Every structure is written in structure tokens, then in C-alpha cells.
Amino acid sequence: MNPITNPYAPGAGAPPPALAGRDDLRERVHVAIERARRGRHAKSVILVGLRGVGKTVLLDRMRLDCEARGNQTIRVEAPEGRSLPAILAPRLRSVLLGLSRVAAARDLADRALRALVGFARSLKVTFNDIEVGLDREPEPGLADNGDLEADLGVLLEQAGLAARQAGVAIALFIDELQYLEESQLAALISALHHCSQRQLPIVMVGAGLPQLRGRAGNAKSYAERLFDYPDVGPLTREEDLRQALIEPALEEGVEYTDGAFRAVLSHTGGYPYFLQEWGASAWKVATASPITEQDVEAATEQAIAELDQSFFMVRFDRLTPAEKSYLRAMAELGAGPHRSGEIAAKAGRTSASLAPIRNNLIQKGMIWSPSHGDTAFTVPLFDAFLKRVMPEFEPG
Template structure:
């Protein structure tokens, strides 16, 4: 079939042609934001899930849904190397400038810009990566104490008042939230809590890996009451079939039922994998319908593409010791696994491997679903590790 009309879109955060199985979550967010706009209580939301389940895609779709309703949104992806204040400041400036064009909110938005000037100036010493244009002079005593928690609270309160007066809301959409430092996450949660108490229309829709629940709770004990934490997982069999079949049907192409089942079997319903397999099955097929034989023929290309584009980029960030650790996990299967079982395979004591495990958690490769357990954050990574390190010389290698 013509590769130019191939409808599938494997890529980091690339919107798929059919966002199947996420309707309930989108509706929950829509209702929460609508309540917030009316001054009614509504929890912020943090989407948690493994890599490849479509959290980034879903977060962006929710943001666009909100923008269509006249909501002001921030779009932020948190890298490991940037501070949260540095990421928030320029985005809040843009939101305040937009709000200042609404006559009823102009005065309050300008006050917010003064708060932002004080915030950026006072925290520049501590967070040297803050770079933001200052449109107005700071107002002494407004968000300028140099204390992140207090200053961020004062700043978001000013933004919230401006949004309220403009009959809208501000929704911060922050991806990869697990990379935010605990002190900064604590300040953000505290600021959101104050806005919620004051019934100000400021909210967070975040996304991150499963360890984010525990990290938020450690940052502030009341985080569990301030947020909902919906889990974004693989698609059900029917939703996976829809995500695969519907885009092809819109191009006049169908699938044999056995071909659909084979792709779902390989991908386990993970959205990113479905896109990759759909792409390669399309490229291999010569005519409609796409058959089981086409899917089987495409398997090598699909697996190779996932290895290079999805798995290896994470694998290559690891040290030799970290690779051996996750290779031992892979030997035990998909997981979760007890830390003692992993250590036994490596011929080491659990305590000696604790720094390695901690580094892998910080890199977002693994997480602890419960005390003493360890699991991959990347679906099917155990299979990749067995392909990448098929020999057994990883078992009893000397310590690094």
C-alpha cells in the first residue's frame, strides 16, 4: 500500500489518528475545569502510567479541549536539568499578557505581571536558569521574598484573581512531572492548595511515571486529597482494535480479524506500540485487507523499529552496572520483582545494589510499586533486554 497515505503516527507525543479509550478521562477533566471556572471545588489531576501508554498525547488533547472552551493553559515539559520556576515564569507571563487584554481583568493581570517581576528577580540568585521578560516594575513586598513556596503562592493567587475576573481559568499542563525536584513540587502543591482554598480558578493537569504518587505525597502530606491520580494503562482489546482499524478504514483499507488479534498480542494494547506495528503492517501489505501473513512479515521491522526508537534511547543512558541490574530483572520476567531476587541473580547483597537501584529510579527506568518491589517503567522492556544482552555473562560480573 502507498506509504504516503499510511495513517499511523508512531512518535514521541505525536497525536495518533484515533485517540481510543480515553473518553472518560477527557470528560472528567472537562467537568473539573468547568466547575473551577464557576468557582466550585474541583481537584487537580495527575495522570500516572508507564512509558508508551499515551500520557503525553492525552495531556495535550486535554489542553486543546480546554483552550477550545476559552481556558488559558500552560504547556510545559519538565526536563531533568531545568528548575520548575524557570519553566513556569515565561509561560505565566504569556498567560498574564493574554489576560491583560480582557478589560475586566486588565488591572489584575497587570498586578500579576508586577508579581512575576518580583518573583523572577527575588529567585534569580537561587534559580539561575530563570529567564523571563519583565513588562512592569515589581511591587515591593509582592512575591519577592526569595522563598519559593511563599512567592509562588502569591504569584499564582494574582494569576487566579485575573483569570476569575476574566471569567476563565488557568490550567497548567505539566508533563514528566516526576523530574521536578521535591522542594519545587512541594511549593507548587502548596500554591495550588492555597488557590483551592480561595476558590481561585487555577489548576494542574500533570502527567508522569507511577512513582509520582509517592513523590507528591512525600512533598506534601495533603497531596492525596488535592489531586486525583487516574492511571493511564494499555487499551482494552476493543479499544486497541479501534485505534488500529479505524484509521485504516478512513483510508479505505481493512484488516483480517486474525491480523488485528496478532498485533494486539504483540503490543499488549500499548498505544505507542500499536502505532508502530500498524505502520509497518501497512507498509508491508500490498493490498486490502491487511492479512495475518502481512503482520507476521512486518514483525521483524516493527520490533527493530521499537528497539531503536523506543527502547535503545533509554538503554544507552545506563551505566554497565545499571544494565546488568535491569538485565537481571528481565531474566525474572515482566515484574514486579523483589529486590532480593534481583540481587541473588547478580550474586550480590541487596544493600550493595541500593545505589544502582536508586539511580535507575531517578532516571525513570524503574519504580517501586510497593516496598521492596521493583518494576520497569517501560512496557516489554524485559523482552528488549533479552534481545540486547542474550549472553549470560552479566550474572556475576565484578562490581564497578
């Protein structure tokens, strides 16, 4: 079939042809932002889920939804090794410059920009990666104490006052939120809490791995009441699965047999990223419509090879030999979750001796703890990949 019209989009953050099964979450976020815009109580939202469920794509679609209603947005990713002030300040400056062009909000937006100058200058010593264009003089005493938690609260308050005067909300869309260092996460939570108490139109929509619930609670005990934590999981309803896999092909005049559809589901578990990968590979293998079960099985080797090279290997390459060995012991036990003691026994070690390795893997976002003493992969199908890339299991 024509490779130019292949409708599937397997890629990190690449928008799929159909965003299936996420309408309820989009509506929840829309309601929260619009309530905040009107000065009503609204919880911020943190989307949690494993790799490959489409959190980034969903976050970007929600941002477009928000902007389409006239609101201001800040879209950042919290990568390892960069500070919250560094990723937030330049985007906030752009939003405030936009608000300064609204006549009713000009004075408040200008004051917020002066607060941003004081914020950046006072924290430059602590966070030397802050780089933001500063064309105003700071206002002494405004967000310039050099304490991130206190100053961020004042800064977002000033931005919220300007947004309220302009009749809009400011929504912070932050991906990979689990990589924020705990004190910076605590400062962000505190600042959002302060804005919520003042009924200012500032809302955060975050996304990250499942351990975010626990990390937010550890950072600030009231985070449980400040945020909603909807799970973003694999697609389970048949209508959503058909929308994701079959409808894009139908728009190009290509059908699937029911056997082909079921075969894709058995290989992918309904994870959106994997659906795109198998769909793209099946399209390449098939010679005519309909795509058959035989086409899907023939495409499976290609789909797995693509996943190994891109989705899995980029994560595997970040690991130390000791971390790879730990994960390989997990894989020997199956998909999981597994008790820490079982992993240690399989590895031929004690749980205490493996604890630092386990903690490092959690920090790198490779594993998480669904419940006390349990350990699970954050990357679906990673156990099978580890057996392919490390076929010989050697304990110890």
C-alpha cells in the first residue's frame, strides 16, 4: 500500500490520527480551567500513567483546547538536570508580555514583569541556569527574597492578578513532572495553593509517571487535596480501540479483518503508542485491503524492531550495568509487579544491598512502586525487551 498515505504516527509525542478514549479527561481539564477563569474553586490536574499511554499527546491537545478558548498557556517539560525557574521564567515572560498588551491588564502585567525580574535576579545565584530577557527594573521587595517557595508564590500571584483583570486563565502545562527535584516541586505546589486560596485564575495541568502521587504528597501534605490525579491507561473499550486503529485506515480506504484487529490488540495490550507502531508496520507489510491477521503477524517482527531501536533502547542506554542487571532479574520474573524480596532472590542478592540501585531506577523513571514493597516497570513490555537484548540471565 502507499507509504505516503500511511495514517499512523508512531513517535514520542507525535499526535495520532485519532485521540481516542480521552474525551472525559479533556472535559475535566476544560471545566477546571474555566472555573478558575471565573474565580471559582478548581483543582489542578496531574495526569499519571506508564510510558506509551499518550500523556504528552493528551497534554498538548488540552493546551490547544485551552488556547482555543482565549486563555494563556505555558508549556514546558521538566527534564532531568534543569531547574524549575529556568524552564518557567522565559515562558512566563512571554505570557506577561501578551497580557501587557491588554489595556485593562497593562499595569498589573507590568508589575508582574517587574516581579519576574526580581525573581530571576535573586535566584540566579542558586539556579545559575536561569536565562530570561529582562527589560524592566525590579520592584524592591517583590518576589526577590531569594527563597524559591516564597518568591514563586508572589510571582504567580502577580501573574494571576493580571490574568484576572484580562478575563483569562493562565494554565501551566508541565510534562515529565516526576523529574522536578522535591524542593522545587514543593515550591510549585505551595505557589499553586496560594493562588487557589486567593481564587486567582492559575491552574496547572501536569503529567508524569505513577510515582508522582507519592512524590507530590511527600513534597506537601496538602497536595492530595489540591490536585486531581486521573489515571491515563491503555485503551480498553472496543469503540476506542477501533477509533484509534481502524478509523484512520478507513479514511484512506483500507479495512481490517476482525482477526487482524484482534491480533494487534493481543500484541499491544491497547497501549496507544504500540497501536500506532503495529498499525504503521502492518500498513507497510500489507499489499492490499483488507489488512489481515497474516499481515499483522508478518509485521510484528518489524514493529518490535522499531520499538527496540527507539522506544526501548533510548531508556536502556541510560542505565548502568548494575541497573540493567536488576531490571533483568525483574524481567526473569515476568511483567510484574514483583515483591522486592523476590527480585533480590532472583538476582542472588539481599534487598538491602539492592536498595540504592532500586532508588536510582525509580529516580530515572524506569520502575515504580504500586504499593509498599512492590516494584513494577514504568515501560510496558520492557520485560520482553530485556530478554531480547540480554538473552542470558546471570544472577549476582
